[in-house]
Amino acid sequence: MSQVKWKISLLFALITLSIFFSLLLSSDKFTESMGNEVNTTAMAGVSGENQVISLMNRLETGNGSEARLNAATELGNLGEPAASAIIEKMEAENPSLGGEIKSYMLLALLETGDKRAENIISEYLGKEEASNAAVADGVQSKGEVPEDIMLAIQAKDKAMRESLARSMTSEYGNDTDLLEEALKAEEQNSTLYTSFVLSNFEFESENETEILLQALKSEKGYVRVSAAMALGQKKEKAATDPLLKMLAQDYPLAGHSAVMALGEMGDERAVNTLMNELKNNGKDYIRSSTAIALGKLEAEEAVPYLIERLRDTRASVRSNSALVLGKMGDETAVEPLKNILESGKDSEGRRKDSLNTGVDVRKSTVLALGGIGGTESTQTLIGVINDEGEIPDVRVAATIALGNIGSPEAVNVLKKTYENQNMNMNVRNGALIALGKTENQEAAEFFIKKIGDKDFGVSAREALINMGETAVEPLIENLKTEDQKIKDETALILIEIGDPRAVEPLIEAYK
Numbered sequence: 001m002s003q004v005k006w007k008i009s010l011l012f013a014l015i016t017l018s019i020f021f022s023l024l025l026s027s028d029k030f031t032e033s034m035g036n037e038v039n040t041t042a043m044a045g046v047s048g049e050n051q052v053i054s055l056m057n058r059l060e061t062g063n064g065s066e067a068r069l070n071a072a073t074e075l076g077n078l079g080e081p082a083a084s085a086i087i088e089k090m091e092a093e094n095p096s097l098g099g100e101i102k103s104y105m106l107l108a109l110l111e112t113g114d115k116r117a118e119n120i121i122s123e124y125l126g127k128e129e130a131s132n133a134a135v136a137d138g139v140q141s142k143g144e145v146p147e148d149i150m151l152a153i154q155a156k157d158k159a160m161r162e163s164l165a166r167s168m169t170s171e172y173g174n175d176t177d178l179l180e181e182a183l184k185a186e187e188q189n190s191t192l193y194t195s196f197v198l199s200n201f202e203f204e205s206e207n208e209t210e211i212l213l214q215a216l217k218s219e220k221g222y223v224r225v226s227a228a229m230a231l232g233q234k235k236e237k238a239a240t241d242p243l244l245k246m247l248a249q250d251y252p253l254a255g256h257s258a259v260m261a262l263g264e265m266g267d268e269r270a271v272n273t274l275m276n277e278l279k280n281n282g283k284d285y286i287r288s289s290t291a292i293a294l295g296k297l298e299a300e301e302a303v304p305y306l307i308e309r310l311r312d313t314r315a316s317v318r319s320n321s322a323l324v325l326g327k328m329g330d331e332t333a334v335e336p337l338k339n340i341l342e343s344g345k346d347s348e349g350r351r352k353d354s355l356n357t358g359v360d361v362r363k364s365t366v367l368a369l370g371g372i373g374g375t376e377s378t379q380t381l382i383g384v385i386n387d388e389g390e391i392p393d394v395r396v397a398a399t400i401a402l403g404n405i406g407s408p409e410a411v412n413v414l415k416k417t418y419e420n421q422n423m424n425m426n427v428r429n430g431a432l433i434a435l436g437k438t439e440n441q442e443a444a445e446f447f448i449k450k451i452g453d454k455d456f457g458v459s460a461r462e463a464l465i466n467m468g469e470t471a472v473e474p475l476i477e478n479l480k481t482e483d484q485k486i487k488d489e490t491a492l493i494l495i496e497i498g499d500p501r502a503v504e505p506l507i508e509a510y511k
Helices: 002-061 065-077 080-091 099-112 117-137 147-184 190-200 208-215 221-233 237-249 252-265 268-280 284-296 300-311 315-328 331-343 359-372 375-386 392-405 408-419 425-436 441-448 457-478 484-497 500-509
Strands: none
Touching: 002 065, 002 080, 002 099, 065 080, 065 099, 065 484, 080 099, 080 117, 099 117, 099 484, 099 500, 117 484, 117 500, 147 190, 147 221, 147 252, 147 284, 147 315, 147 359, 147 392, 190 208, 190 221, 208 221, 208 237, 221 237, 221 252, 237 252, 237 268, 252 268, 252 284, 268 284, 268 300, 284 300, 284 315, 300 315, 300 331, 315 331, 315 359, 331 359, 331 375, 359 375, 359 392, 375 392, 375 408, 392 408, 392 425, 408 425, 408 441, 425 441, 425 457, 441 457, 457 484, 457 500, 484 500
């Protein structure tokens, strides 16, 4: 009996111990669970803050538009904490933040729906508008002289300086290394030319301009050349008469530098002499540089002389004269320019003019027609674009020229050219670029449709930004799209254009 009692007591003890340990384990799990809840609550703020920082870094350093758009969207989903971080970053005026990154930050701010977004975006777009206006004030109006003609003339100018540099090397060897460096420099100023003069010319005066004027009489030809170039860059009109004398009496290389200097100085007293040199000088490089100089002086009385040089015996003179006629925009040049294009091709009953077959002459001619504009120029350029027998580079130049005209007819032709799958690809791309240069709402609407295009989306975005205020109204209308990605891209473009008209539509679109 005692043995049975002992077994019952042992069983009871084991059951008691089992219950005790079970309760103990349950208590530990409860404590751990409570601890985790407290820890999660405490860490939530830190985790959210880290997420904002991580996304901000992705937005700033992301590789490509897609990555930055995704980061902006995720930041937008975080709401007020993200908005505060963005505003703090924007207000810090961090110089490392480029305009494009700021645009993505403002897009993210819009997507947060934060009430502060309107004031921040309004302030930013106001600054952008002021900045764009300041830039516009310092640039010649696109309607006056097309940028492409100015760039072509600059390229001609540089080529002439490089030619002079080669001639100096040929004649003087290593003695003119610094002068050659100055002539070949992309950005021209008087510093290098003056330094060369000071190191190669004995002078008594302390006045730099007086030293340069004295150096025009140096026994060393290369010193005279450098002094002329320096005075031209300084736009020193006291040098006009000495330079005109140099052009008339000095050796050809010095005369060449005198022409370039006279073109830079802007003194109308040089016009008559330059017109005479354009007509009669026996050196083609001096006739070429004289045409450019007359263009810089905006000497309208030189138009007949320039038209005459379209029949020069040298292609370079014809090309330069054509560009300057395009810069001047005189309609009397249209027929002679058309004749260059026509006479450079085979025609029944007429011998082809070989000088007018070259790509340089023909490109300069079509750019000139774009600078002059008008119905006749437009029709001629359309013919060049559609001529499959024409040199492809000339056809591309014709699309650019047509874009510079920018009329509704020109825009329509450029659109059709781009959309023509059978057209030469370079010509199609030229038409796309040209459309981007037109101040035309119809062209803006065309590019808006291409924003989502995988091949041309980037080009469309750049074109719309370059169009500026012309594109604003069509872009605002496009904010109504149901495609979120297109909507975001549209908002980014509006932010980068910086027109205050976009503020309210942007806020409304992201409510």
